Amino acid sequence: MARIGYARVSTLDQDLDVQLARLRGEGCGVIRSEKVSGASRDGRAELATILEFLRPGDELVVTRLDRLGRDTRDVLNVVHEAEQRGASVTVLDPHVSTRGEMGHVVLTVLGMVAQMERRFIKERQREGIARAKGVGVYTGGQRRLDRERVRALHAAGLGPAAIAAALGCSRMQVYRILQEPR
Template sequence: MKIGYARVSSTGQNETAQVDILTRHGVEEVFIDKASGTTREGRTKLAEAIRFARKGDAIVVTRLDRLARSVPDLHAISQELQAKGVDLIATEQNIDTTTPTGRLMFNMLGAIAEFETDLRKERQLEGIAKAKEEGRYKGRPVTVDGDKIRAALADGRKPVEVAKSFGVARSTVYRFATNK
């Protein structure tokens, strides 16, 4: 059986194009996640697809970056599938892990996907640094008035009571109490 897996990074994105490709490649069951590919956390449909797959089945994706964005994750998923006797196919990259060439391409493209993720992070950090330098990025706005919290504590109110009245965690109250 061919089992499809599609992933988009956010709820604003649409998985229709991936599902169409998977259907054209004979996929019978499709699992769809709307989550980042940089980690397996929050990707419940990927876990379901892997559990659903049986020996002799194939997990089919359109591209490897839909499956994982890091080489360790890609290898972990691949090893999990191998242990179950499940093949992996990436339709748009002509990757089929049942062949030596397919395994080579799988490893190379996995490394490239991880590299792209690292580059994107670097560009984002550079953009934030430039925005800070130009005064356009100020970080998260202050939502708690530290002077009022310190005044409430100075009036003899207990930290738990102060936290409740300001709608903050006790740790926030203690942080303001120790940073005068």
């Protein structure tokens, strides 16, 4: 029976140290961590690895429920997958475990709260962008591709596939740039 810790932050500039220390302090022999959004399970390779290797009697430990995900369905799916393997899920803050009958109810409610919190964050973000646009401060995201370079490569005779390979982007991005009015 192993205690396996999982730590997650959403962005590369966020720090995992507090979560990792807490999981070590709780006796987790194995700890996997990643820096990826919790909005969905896409791209969360470390969580997938943990779920794949859980054995009967193991315990998946996270510091807070939102570390497992910000979508109720995703959180409940993680819990279900762990239980299908005979393992349990424990959240440290607040302390909830699926070993007890009430654990499922509490985890479901907490999962709904995490999802609601994500919706609030998105709404505040939209409001902030609208305010910034209103005063002329918001200019949008940074362009990832040099449009003039795409056009120059095309003018030099390269096709969209070759341009995409040279610039490390998709052909669709190249097509869109080439179709833009100058």
